[in-house]
Each structure stands twice: as C-alpha cells, then as structure tokens.
Amino acid sequence: MTTLDLSGRSILFVGGKGGVGKSTTAGALAVSMADAGERVLLVSTDPAHSLADLFDTSIGDTEKEILPGLHALEIDPQAEVESYLSRVKATMRQYVRPAMYSEIERQIELTRHSPGAEEAALMDRVTALMDEGPKRHDRVIFDTAPTGHTLRLLALPEIMAAWTEGLLRSRDRSDSLGKAVSRLQRHKESRGHDMSWFDEIEEERGDERTRKIREVLMERRRRFSRARRLLLDPEVTAFVLVLIPEKLPILESEKTLDVLRKHKVPVAGVIVNRVLPDVPLGDFLESRRAQEAEYLARVDRSFAKLPRVRVPMLSSDVVGIEAIRGVGGYLFDPGTKS
C-alpha cells in the first residue's frame, strides 16, 4: 500500500477544493504522527474552521493540547489584525505629535476593514508559526483554506519581499544622497558661518525617523524572505494535495499543481479521499463505480509523478479521535518516519 513519505518534513500544508476532506486528512496525519511519538502542532488557517468539529472539542486561537503530543490551533485573523493595529498605535504615540493622533487613528480604523487586511494578518501568523513552530514541535501541519486562498497565501511572501526590497532600495538612495548633502554642509561649517545648530536639531529628529523606517522595512523583509525560504525548501516543507474522484476537484487540483510547480513549492503527494470501497455496492453505486474508475485513471495520469494514496469512503462520518486515527492508518506509515 502506498503511503506518503513525509520523513523529515517539519512543515506540511494540506490543501484542496472545499469539501474534499482537507481537515480530516490534516487531522489524520497529525494523530498518526502524534501516536508515533512526534510532537505535532495542527493549525487551521481556514476562516471557516472545522478542526474543533472534527475533534469534537473546543479549539481556539491559542495552542491547545488535544492528545498527548498533539496541539491544535485555529487562527483568528481578526484578532491578528487587532493586535497589529494596536502595535501601530503604540508606534504612533512614540513618533507623532499628539495633535495628529486622531487623523492617524482614523486611518488605522479604516485599515481594520480593508479587504486585504485579514489575509495579510493571516500570512503574518502563518509566517511566524513556520518560523517558531518547528522549534517546539517536530511537525507543524497547516489545514488550509480552499485552494485559491491558499495559493495566494503561498505567493504573498514572494510579492511582499520584492516590494519591501524596492522600498529599501529607495531608502538607500535617499540616505546616500542625504550623506552627500551633509558632507557638503560640514565643508561649509568648517569655513565658519554658522546657523547649523538649527538644522541639526531638525536633522536628528529626521535621522531617528529614517532609521526607524529602515528598521521596520528590514524586519518585514527578513520575515518575508525567511518564510519564502522555508516554503521552498523540500527538506523542510511539503504540500499535500487532497481531492475526491470527481470532475471539479480533479480539475482544480491539476491547476493547483501547476501553480505550486510554478512557484517551486515542494509537493509530497496526492490523497484521493472517498474512493468507493472494494465490496459489493448494488446496481446504483456499481454504475457510479464505473465512472469513478475513469476519474481515478485521470488522477493517475495527471499526478503520475507523485505518490497517490487512496482512502476509501467510510461507512460513517469521521468525527472524534478514534475515527480520525482510523483514517490515519491509510495515510501515514509510522515505519517510514525518520
């Protein structure tokens, strides 16, 4: 039986079209790994979280141990936005004259509801977890939102890194021009006439600000490029594609694979959920099975280069640890762990 070879991969993304069993697959991988003695952090990035329902327990925005060795977490993007906004407000009080507070606060409030805010906040949190998670856990497994959302999330660090890079270059040019100006200024001072004490006070305030702008941008760049490095490192990260043998999920997964390849995100394999089990099913489902065979053949062709794991349709919903553990048996062979 094929299982996924995930040995050594400390960051896993589980993704696919809505309703194909992403959470179940992510949960099943997490439970199997925890059962095998690994420390696992399972993270939901889907704003419509389903981990709590899957495990039939409450899970929030902070890590909660739901099995020995298994912690779970459902990211709350709005809370993330709030904490970012309050950090910005704190910076404001440090750098802005009180008379201007209200204008800037207004701007901050507008951002709270701007379309990209939650997405950006989510990326911040995912990035931080990719960075720090593996220090405390052997595996960090992301149960992602439906495909489009996730692909964007994976592409963001690249876009953002390029953008911060551009801004930093602009700062560099400005700074070196500033230095050239003040060299000439000193030259002039050394010859006597002096009103420079006034300029200096202004300049010092400006310098502190310039330094801080650079610092903020450098920190951003550091985080974006680190996320990007981790994301593209096949020794660290793997993307697991989940689908069911039906037309739309297959089409979407083919497109996803193209995008992942284009961005050079390492893909570990394909999980085919809800395959009709190998037992007599009666006329209705047997004709269904004939159609399914075509789809399974298509999956085999489209994803020929990847390990493909089939998980049969089960007689009941997967809810609670025992059922999840049952699915895990199809996915992950603890013997293959390093």
Place this chain on the structure above:
Amino acid sequence: MGWRDRLERVGELVREFYDVRHRGALKRERRDEDDLFMLLVFSEMMGIENPASYYTLELLPLLYEGFHEWHIRMGMDHSPLENFRCC
C-alpha cells in the same frame, strides 16, 4: 591682505559657489526619491492597488510628518486623500 590670502579667499568663494549649486541638486534629488517613496507607501489611498497596504500602515506614523510637505510639493493644495485629512 597679501596675494596668498586674496587667492585663498577667491578659491573659497568659487568652492562655495559650486557647493551651493551641488548641494541644491543633491537635495532636490533626495527629495524626489523621498516623494517616490511616499507615493509607493500611500498608493492604496490614491486608488492604486497595493498588495502591501496593510504592511505600510506601520510606516504611517513615521511618514505622517512629511505628508503635508509632500502633497503641497505634488501640486495639491489640500490633501488629495479623502480619508486622510491634512489641511
């Protein structure tokens, strides 16, 4: 005043003349660069889509003081951003 002193004085004046012009050119160039930076950071407010607008928010408190000079220099008497009152 001896010849040497006079020559030095003339040299100083010439240097001063070029320094002022040079300094002015450098300052202008730097200002253009800073204006471009402002435009990149505030582009979302100007209706230019900016994938990073959420991240630029943290620069806002640091750039706000320069905002007034910027929009005046850009030839706009009042703040062009309807959500961002300045003057």
